[in-house]
Amino acid sequence: MADALDGRLLVASPALGDERFARTVVLLLHHDDDGAFGVVLNRPLPVPVESVLPTWQEAVAAPGTLFQGGPVGLDGALGLVTIPDGAELHAGVSRLAGPFGVVDLDADPGEGPLGVTGIRIFAGHSGWGAGQLEGEIAAGDWYVLDADPADAVTPQPDALWRRVLRRQGGALAIVSTFPEDPSLN
Template sequence: MVRQAFSPGDLLVAVPHLEDPNFRRSVVLLLHHDREGALGVVLNRPLGVDLGAVLPSWQDVVSEPATLFQGGPVGLDGALGVATLRAGTEPPAPVTRISPAFGLVDLDGDPDVLGGLLGLRVFAGHAGWGSGQLDAEVAAGDWYVVPALPSDAIAPDPAVLWRQVLRRQGGAMAIVSTFPDDPRLN
């Protein structure tokens, strides 16, 4: 079901005609949204950089593939850790809950105290929107807003996440999931 209202923990799924290379066929987990703006991470852009080369102490606690992901075009020199949380449990100390299923991880903390998480992914950079910008993009039809599943943030095959998320919505969105990358070749 496509929604106009959204909150942290929701997914923003790029419509097929969104051509910005930073967001083409992207699935963004919304981490923050208020009157000042919004912030999220692109879930389906693995960089192919082994996480151990950048944050060696976190290598053994991240979900497969154990690579760094490009969270978006903003702040590429910084990293965000996103955890998938178990329902009904309190997250460990270095994790701040942002929604029932997701939390932000303090990457300066101790990775050895992260027991009880369903998964963890590390993102270089993030997606950011100024005041009212994301609301305008959603209203213009650039993004589908859909509920996230905890498994979306740690999908083992991020290359198919865009199609999977759309397909599970059913109806017209399931049909959209079959749109070719380049309709001119159809």
């Protein structure tokens, strides 16, 4: 499976037992034999970017808040960018997987075009040790799906879980209608 998951989405199945990841959509930025690293795309925080990184407020995609990228390293920030094919990148931007990359948040976003189509800033990230993610996928905790660059900077992150599942069609479209609390059915 190794690097085949770079740039793909992990969409939490309703059976996932870890409440920290319930109904999440995780963009995997790196995956190899040593583990995996990504960010949760649909956990906006009620903290405007300007309260932490004021120079970046005008550059980020709506909503202009920080996002909780996962339970690891909450005291750090990661700037995720979407990059169009053939774009000339600013020195502070690095491509990671497909149309996704990171931006150096110590750089000044006003120093010229970054060569990106969207920016989102995450507090923390999601991480898995060697073999851990593969075990969770085999257990049915995650659906591994193709990412659309717009997923990373959607203005409606709260609807992302349902939208990604629905666009798959078939059984996964039906999963998108699964109630948050099945006991209320």
